[in-house]
Structures are given as C-alpha cells and as structure tokens.
Amino acid sequence: xxxxxxxxxxxxxxxxxxxxxxxxxxxxxFVGVIDEYNNCIKFKxxxxxxxxxxxxxxxxxxxxxxxxxxxxxxDSQDGEDLAGAGIQVRSSNLGTVTNPYGFYSLNLPGGxxxxxxxxxxxxxxxxxxxxxxxxxxxISLDPSTSQLDEVVITAEAxxxxxxxxxxxxxxxxxxxxxxxxxxxxxxxxxxxxxLLPGVQPTAEGSSGFSVRGGSHDQNxxxxxxxxxxxxxxxxxxxxxxxxDAIKDVTLYKGDIPATFGGRLSSLMDIRSKDGNNxxxxxxxxxxxxxSRLTLEGPLGTDKASFIVSGRRTYADLFLPLAGDKNVxxxxxxxxxxxxxxxxxxxxxNRVFIAGYFGRDKFATNFAGMDFGNKTVTARWNHIFxxxxxxxxxxxxxxxxxxxxxxxxKQLSSEWKSEMHDYGFKADFSYHPDPVNHIKFGYNMIYHKxxxxxxGGIGDESIFTRIVTPEEYAMEHALYVSNDMxxxxxxxxxxxxxxxxxxxxxxxxxxxxMNKYEVDHTEYYKKGTFYNNQHQFEPRLGLAYVIDEKQSxxxxxxxxxxxxxxxxxxxAGSPLxxxx
Numbered sequence: 001x002x003x004x005x006x007x008x009x010x011x012x013x014x015x016x017x018x019x020x021x022x023x024x025x026x027x028x029x030f031v032g033v034i035d036e037y038n039n040c041i042k043f044k045x046x047x048x049x050x051x052x053x054x055x056x057x058x059x060x061x062x063x064x065x066x067x068x069x070x071x072x073x074x075d076s077q078d079g080e081d082l083a084g085a086g087i088q089v090r091s092s093n094l095g096t097v098t099n100p101y102g103f104y105s106l107n108l109p110g111g112x113x114x115x116x117x118x119x120x121x122x123x124x125x126x127x128x129x130x131x132x133x134x135x136x137x138x139i140s141l142d143p144s145t146s147q148l149d150e151v152v153i154t155a156e157a158x159x160x161x162x163x164x165x166x167x168x169x170x171x172x173x174x175x176x177x178x179x180x181x182x183x184x185x186x187x188x189x190x191x192x193x194x195l196l197p198g199v200q201p202t203a204e205g206s207s208g209f210s211v212r213g214g215s216h217d218q219n220x221x222x223x224x225x226x227x228x229x230x231x232x233x234x235x236x237x238x239x240x241x242x243x244d245a246i247k248d249v250t251l252y253k254g255d256i257p258a259t260f261g262g263r264l265s266s267l268m269d270i271r272s273k274d275g276n277n278x279x280x281x282x283x284x285x286x287x288x289x290x291s292r293l294t295l296e297g298p299l300g301t302d303k304a305s306f307i308v309s310g311r312r313t314y315a316d317l318f319l320p321l322a323g324d325k326n327v328x329x330x331x332x333x334x335x336x337x338x339x340x341x342x343x344x345x346x347x348x349n350r351v352f353i354a355g356y357f358g359r360d361k362f363a364t365n366f367a368g369m370d371f372g373n374k375t376v377t378a379r380w381n382h383i384f385x386x387x388x389x390x391x392x393x394x395x396x397x398x399x400x401x402x403x404x405x406x407x408x409k410q411l412s413s414e415w416k417s418e419m420h421d422y423g424f425k426a427d428f429s430y431h432p433d434p435v436n437h438i439k440f441g442y443n444m445i446y447h448k449x450x451x452x453x454x455g456g457i458g459d460e461s462i463f464t465r466i467v468t469p470e471e472y473a474m475e476h477a478l479y480v481s482n483d484m485x486x487x488x489x490x491x492x493x494x495x496x497x498x499x500x501x502x503x504x505x506x507x508x509x510x511x512x513m514n515k516y517e518v519d520h521t522e523y524y525k526k527g528t529f530y531n532n533q534h535q536f537e538p539r540l541g542l543a544y545v546i547d548e549k550q551s552x553x554x555x556x557x558x559x560x561x562x563x564x565x566x567x568x569x570x571a572g573s574p575l576x577x578x579x
Contacts, residue, residue, distance in 0.1 A: 067131040068386035070105040073098050076140035079277035085119040093488050094434045100271060101381050103389050105431035134386050136347060165483055165491045165543050167555045168254035170196050174246055189249055190239035198253050211253050214265030217565035221268045224354045226375035227421060229399040230574050233334040233360055240358045240373060244283060244294040245309035245338035247273045255555040258481040258495040258539045259439055264561045272354060274342050275305035289313050304343040311336050331363040348383040371401035371574040389429040397421040401574055413463045415454035419578055422446045440480040447473040451577050472504035481539060493541035501562035503531040535560040
C-alpha cells in the first residue's frame with residue numbers, strides 16, 4: 001500500500017509539481033475556503049483519497065512489456081478532426097474511441113496487430129502495426145462514396161447502444177441535422193434537439209427546451225466550451241447556431257460526465273468546424289428570411305486553417321416598401337458570425353482561437369429592443385506522452401440586452417442589462433492501459449452580473465433613474481473519473497466532481513430579508529468573499545452486456561447549480577435576468 005501511494009504521489013508531482021498538504025492549504029486560502037470552513041483538511045484528505053482510488057491503473061505493474069499507439073484521426077478531404085471514431089484491434093474486444101479533438105491512445109503488449117479504424121459515413125481502414133516501441137500514427141479516413149441500393153442508414157453500429165457505458169446521451173452529426181424538416185428553410189440545431197426523447201419545447205415555436213421536466217435555465221449550452229446564455233433569434237423562432245459552422249452536437253440528458261457541471265437537467269455540447277486545411281471552399285444559401293455564407297481553407301500551409309461563417313436576415317430591406325409609415329420606419333433583423341482559426345504547431349501541440357458574435361434588433365419609431373451573445377475561446381492541445389492528452393482553455397462569454405421607449409419626452413425610458421464570464425479550464429485524459437480511461441482537471445469561471453440600469457431619458461422624463469448593484473462571483477471545480485472495463489461483460493464508470501461557488505462583495509451593504517422585512521444588514525469590503533457554497537458531486541455508472549442485443553445499465557449523477565434565472569414566463573425571453 002505504501003509503495004502504491006509513493007508511486008502515485010511521484011507521478012502526480014512530476015505532472016503538477018510538489019504535492020503536499022501545505023500546497024493544498026495555500027490553494028484553499030487562495031479560494032477563500034479556509035476562512036469560512038474549518039473542514040478544509042477533510043476536503044484535502046477526501047480529495048486525495050478519491051483521487052488515489054480512482055487511479056487504480058497506477059498500481060498495476062505489468063508483467064509483459066507494453067507499448068502505446070496514438071495519434072489523430074482526420075477527414076482526408078478537409079482535415080477535420082473526427083471525434084468519436086472507433087479504433088478496434090481485429091479479432092479482439094480491445095479498442096478505444098477518439099476524444100473531441102480526434103486524439104486516440106491504445107496501450108497494448110508488444111507484437112503485431114491489425115487496427116480497424118471506422119467512422120460513420122467513412123470507409124473503414126485496416127492498418128497493420130508492429131509494436132516494439134511507442135508508435136505515433138495519424139490516420140486519415142476517406143468519405144464513403146459507394147452507390148448502393150435502398151438501405152436503412154443508422155447513426156451508429158447496431159449494438160453500439162448496447163455496449164457503450166453512456167446513458168441518456170444523444171449525438172447528432174451535421175448530416176443528420178440537415179435531414180430534419182426546416183422552418184422557412186432554416187435548419188436549426190435546437191429544433192432538432194426538441195425532437196429527441198425526453199426533450200420538449202418550453203413553448204410552441206420557441207428555442208427553449210425542457211429536459212425531463214427541468215426548466216429552461218437548467219440546461220447548460222456550450223459552444224466550443226463557452227457558455228451561451230440566450231440561444232434564440234427572433235424571440236425564440238430560431239436558434240443562434242448556424243448549421244454551416246457546426247461539426248457535431250452531443251446532448252447529455254441525465255448522466256452528465258464529471259468533466260461538466262453547473263446545471264441540473266442537461267448539457268448540450270456543440271463543437272464548431274475547424275476549417276478545411278486541404279483547399280479553399282465556399283458554401284452558401286438563400287432562404288425565405290435569411291441568407292448565409294461560409295468560407296474556409298488553409299492559411300498558407302496544411303498545418304493551419306480557418307473558417308468564417310455568417311448569416312443575416314433581410315426582412316428589414318423590404319420594410320420601406322410597406323404602405324404604412326410606422327412599418328417603413330421600423331427595423332427588424334438578426335445576424336450571427338462564427339470564426340475559427342487553428343494551427344497545428346507539431347504532432348504534440350495545436351492551438352485554436354474561436355469566436356461567435358450574434359445580435360437581434362427590433363425597433364419602431366417609438367420603441368426598440370436589441371440583445372446578443374458574444375463568445376471567445378482560445379485552446380491549446382498538448383500531448384505530454386502517448387498516454388496523456390491535455391487541453392487548456394481560456395474563454396469569455398458575454399450577453400446583454402437593451403430596451404427603450406420614446407413615446408414623448410415625458411414618457412421616454414430605457415433599460416439595459418449585462419453579464420460577463422471569464423474562465424479557465426485544464427482538462428487531462430490519461431490512457432494507462434486498454435481497460436482504463438482516466439479524466440481529471442480543474443476549471444474556474446469569474447461571473448460579473450449587471451442586473452439592470454435604466455429609467456428616464458433626459459431631464460423631462462417622469463421616470464427615476466435606477467441602477468441595481470453589480471454582483472460578482474467565482475465558480476471552481478475539481479474532477480476525476482475513470483471508465484473501466486471489467487472483462488468482456490462488465491463496464492464501470494465512477495468519479496467525483498467537487499464544486500465551489502463564492503460570492504464576492506461589491507462594497508455595498510447587504511440587506512437580509514425575513515418575511516419581506518429587513519432582518520439585518522451586513523457590510524463586506526469590496527472584493528472579499530462573503531459567502532461560500534460547495535458540493536461533492538459523485539458520478540457512478542455500471543453496465544452488464546448480456547449479448548449483442550441486450551444489456552443492463554444503471555447510473556447515478558449528483559449535480560449542483562449555483563446561478564439561476566429570474567424569468568417572467570415559463571418559456572423564457574431575451575430579457576430574463578441571471579443572478
């Protein structure tokens with residue numbers, strides 16, 4: 001036992017520096033936990049205990065020499081990474097799948113093997129490999145172009161849902177989304193999600209959705225890992241996601257991985273295209289209400305590529321043709337733009353910079369409203385070794401809205417609200433052997449809320465100016481999980497996420513209410529942490545494969561949500577306030 005612990009601590013020190021209770025105490029002091037809780041030592045002990053027992057592979061001393069084959073799987077035509085591609089050792093049950101960045105790692109005893117590499121819509125490749133040392137092997141798959149008679153096309157292998165560990169998870173490719181009937185010719189990701197089992201629209205025609213009874217603010221929507229707070233255009237008739245810029249969509253309806261957290265009902269993880277690194281291409285379309293254009297191609301070399309995709313409605317261009325004067329002077333449009341640049345520095349390093357910018361605007365000669373999202377993501381993929389993959393992310397997410405009335409000088413008023421997120425994520429994926437896949441990491445988000453500011457415009461307005469205090473908070477999470485195969489029949493997934501939410505004082509007095517009356521007042525210096533909430537969020541899953549057509553599964557997921565939405569309707573609107 002002592003040998004195993006020393007072995008684990010040595011590995012941990014090598015990756016992250018000196019591991020000590022003193023170092024963890026400094027971390028606790030930094031996030032403000034130790035000032036509020038005397039059980040920080042218990043947290044440190046529990047964390048080390050859980051981390052130790054979730055890394056069983058570190059204690060295994062192999063009796064035979066093993067080597068690792070790893071690499072990136074891409075599309076041969078445009079260089080896009082293929083997430084979820086399968087790599088199987090022929091005539092065995094050993095295999096793995098690529099992560100969201102196309103990386104795979106397979107640890108095997110020395111010898112000769114044939115690897116079968118497959119992905120839906122692509123020709124399967126059989127690649128011989130001799131393992132007498134670690135092998136780096138990047139693989140390109142060719143899209144399938146076979147002309148067949150009438151067939152039934154499925155999105156995955158016949159028994160994939162039987163054998164995989166995941167429960168309540170749906171994956172949609174761009175090809176699948178495009179086959180769904182579109183409203184006014186506009187293919188919509190959210191409308192496709194609303195057709196899945198367990199998902200319902202919160203109101204007819206809206207882009208909000210409810211997963212198994214949860215409210216619409218209990219769904220975490222990520223675009224390239226940045227949070228999208230308002231995912232609708234035209235008051236909910238369309239979503240903000242341009243299908244031409246999207247690579248794939250994954251919806252977790254219950255069994256949310258320990259990697260993610262912050263919402264109670266579901267997670268929708270959307271990944272945008274990386275851009276064609278083989279040749280310059282352009283696509284576009286003209287619809288009844290909007291037109292779109294996408295350009296992508298290499299940046300001087302096949303190591304770098306870009307994609308720019310834009311969409312805009314043009315109903316406002318025809319409003320001047322109307323007979324009514326008020327309609328002529330009105331404005332109504334939305335636009336969105338996706339941009340992404342990626343550069344493969346070498347086989348072990350790759351950087352991405354992605355952004356989304358979208359806005360809606362409605363205005364007449366007496367009132368107006370506009371709202372929009374902006375997200376920015378910078379990511380660095382680094383492969384420490386054939387077994388250890390990492391992804392470091394800096395992200396920003398911004399949402400604001402503006403509402404104004406200008407009937408007369410006395411009745412003119414405005415109202416605006418904003419929220420900003422700044423975050424950092426460090427995610428690691430470790431493949432010690434074919435039967436264990438370990439994920440661990442840390443993420444942090446700094447929240448800045450401006451609930452509202454507004455009132456009368458000008459000296460003649462009868463309305464009083466109101467400024468609600470700004471609010472600040474920090475959200476942290478540490479997580480570790482392991483996917484383990486126990487023979488050919490049993491599969492086990494277990495892990496834990498520790499989340500911490502800290503309110504940060506804005507330098508104003510805090511009034512605590514009791515039955516709508518002020519109970520007491522407190523004051524904290526601006527920038528201090530005055531309230532800490534934490535939660536251990538365990539994850540557990542078990543699967544038993546009976547045969548190719550049957551399996552038994554069970555899962556348990558405990559989640560926490562620290563920010564809520566104040567909404568005037570069950571369906572939600574762009575004017576809702578997060579707090």
